[in-house]
Amino acid sequence: xxxxxxxxxxxxxxxxxxxxxxxxxxxxxxxxxxxxxxxxxxxxxxxxxxxxxxxxxxxxxxxxxxxxxxxxxxxxxxxxxxxxxxxxxxxxxxxxxxxxxxxxxxxxxxxxxxxxxxxxxxxxxxxxxxxxxxxxxxxxxxxxxxxxxxxxxxxxxxxxxxxxxxxxxxxxxxxxxxxxxxxxxxxxxxxxxxxxxxxxxxxxxxxxxxxxxxxxxxxxxxxxxxxxxxxxxxxxxxxxxxxxxxxxxxxxxxxxxxxxxxxxxxxxxxxxxxxxxxxxxxxxxxxxxxxxxxxxxxxxxxxxxxxxxxxxxxxxxxxxxxxxxxxxxxxxxxxxxxxxxxxxxxxxxxxxxxxxxxxxxxxxxxxxxxxxxxxxxxxxxxxxxxxxxxxxxxxxxxxxxxxxxxxxxxxxxxxxxxxxxxxxxxxxxxxxxxxxxxxxxxxxxxxxxxxxxxxxxxxxxxxxxxxxxxxxxxxxxxxxxxxxxxxxx
Numbered sequence: 001x002x003x004x005x006x007x008x009x010x011x012x013x014x015x016x017x018x019x020x021x022x023x024x025x026x027x028x029x030x031x032x033x034x035x036x037x038x039x040x041x042x043x044x045x046x047x048x049x050x051x052x053x054x055x056x057x058x059x060x061x062x063x064x065x066x067x068x069x070x071x072x073x074x075x076x077x078x079x080x081x082x083x084x085x086x087x088x089x090x091x092x093x094x095x096x097x098x099x100x101x102x103x104x105x106x107x108x109x110x111x112x113x114x115x116x117x118x119x120x121x122x123x124x125x126x127x128x129x130x131x132x133x134x135x136x137x138x139x140x141x142x143x144x145x146x147x148x149x150x151x152x153x154x155x156x157x158x159x160x161x162x163x164x165x166x167x168x169x170x171x172x173x174x175x176x177x178x179x180x181x182x183x184x185x186x187x188x189x190x191x192x193x194x195x196x197x198x199x200x201x202x203x204x205x206x207x208x209x210x211x212x213x214x215x216x217x218x219x220x221x222x223x224x225x226x227x228x229x230x231x232x233x234x235x236x237x238x239x240x241x242x243x244x245x246x247x248x249x250x251x252x253x254x255x256x257x258x259x260x261x262x263x264x265x266x267x268x269x270x271x272x273x274x275x276x277x278x279x280x281x282x283x284x285x286x287x288x289x290x291x292x293x294x295x296x297x298x299x300x301x302x303x304x305x306x307x308x309x310x311x312x313x314x315x316x317x318x319x320x321x322x323x324x325x326x327x328x329x330x331x332x333x334x335x336x337x338x339x340x341x342x343x344x345x346x347x348x349x350x351x352x353x354x355x356x357x358x359x360x361x362x363x364x365x366x367x368x369x370x371x372x373x374x375x376x377x378x379x380x381x382x383x384x385x386x387x388x389x390x391x392x393x394x395x396x397x398x399x400x401x402x403x404x405x406x407x408x409x410x411x412x413x414x415x416x417x418x419x420x421x422x423x424x425x426x427x428x429x430x431x432x433x434x435x436x437x438x439x440x441x442x443x444x445x446x447x448x449x450x451x452x453x454x455x456x457x458x459x460x461x462x463x464x465x466x467x468x469x470x471x472x473x474x475x476x477x478x479x480x481x482x483x484x485x486x487x488x489x
Contacts (some may be wrong), residue, residue, distance in 0.1 A: 014113060024255075026135070027060075028061070042140060045140045046058035047126035051160070071109070121153070124157065171220065173198065185207075227361070233263055248260040279305065282329065297388070304385055309325070310377070346397050350429040428472045440462055
């Protein structure tokens, strides 16, 4: 609870609330009613009603008469004990799921007022003492008594994306600009940077990076923070966990010595290039023999590395707390993981229409040139891996995470049976998608593996094994020489 003190921001908010045309489903005026049970029901009802009204916040204001909006002051003291506990502590034990609400005591032109600020429901309907309430005019009935409103509330909960929720609220324009790397925003969106701060704020608001609030201040959305934060640690602990973490190990397992760890503190748009450059500097080189000369390249192609890292950012389940995108470099492989079950099976990452949990994030990153058009990036990444004849990457559903593993160079002879089958399937899918539904043939698979044409029987064996695994099929069963296509073609 905030102690009494001059606060121009809260004073402005109170003036706006008192001047609002009528008491609404998200705004309640009280004088001295201090019954804890009543307050708990109001928190539940107003929180739920705010979500239905597409608002972030609801309010209860003590010290204002509802009938004429006269500021009369209040004797209500939110710091008074209830059942041997502070009122706010007692309420937090009764309100489920955890919800952001707080009391402020405000001196408004000599009148003592108390403002209760309540966040809108965000995970499930807000309950008080095991029951959910809703605001209907001046009444606070149980939500279960109004099944249509309950259905609308659940639909609204599912419709509010993580990106649209607030990461930080009640900021001045200067505080917003101090926390966000807005210069990178204008650089990547290819818009000239306005000279006036208000024009900068208006542009950020247009892209849902910030939002105005009821007090004439600003809130930074999760979308704004995760993309453009100067320091994610300035926000919530949950937001800080969403930062990219990179760790390098001296051996092939996590028990090996950890020789480098970097936690990227900037948002994705601001920090991605620096993280990619850092990883690139640590990668050993791989020699590739071209048609004329031998050249050295990073162990893992930049195109593939960038694509799979960006995919981890935009496809992660942001609602999972305490987890974020992780990159781990070992002596024989590089792993990229993100929290959340995949929305499509791992063996359909090729050939399926891409789906994303975070449409606003992926859309803005695409517009800023940080990721490819839908579906094309994975194709480009796999094409580059085939050119360098690297082992096929592994896409894996790993409990509550998705893991992509890139493997260090290894000849066909040293690949495992499963790796050869995976490479054959990916090659068939890549050939089919890249060349107008063209089937894979024995000779193209020989080129992919670097197999001499005199040993083409080795490729035939792999194709047979991949067919037995159900991953490829004949393009035309009546014509054995027609080639092979992925199982979903």
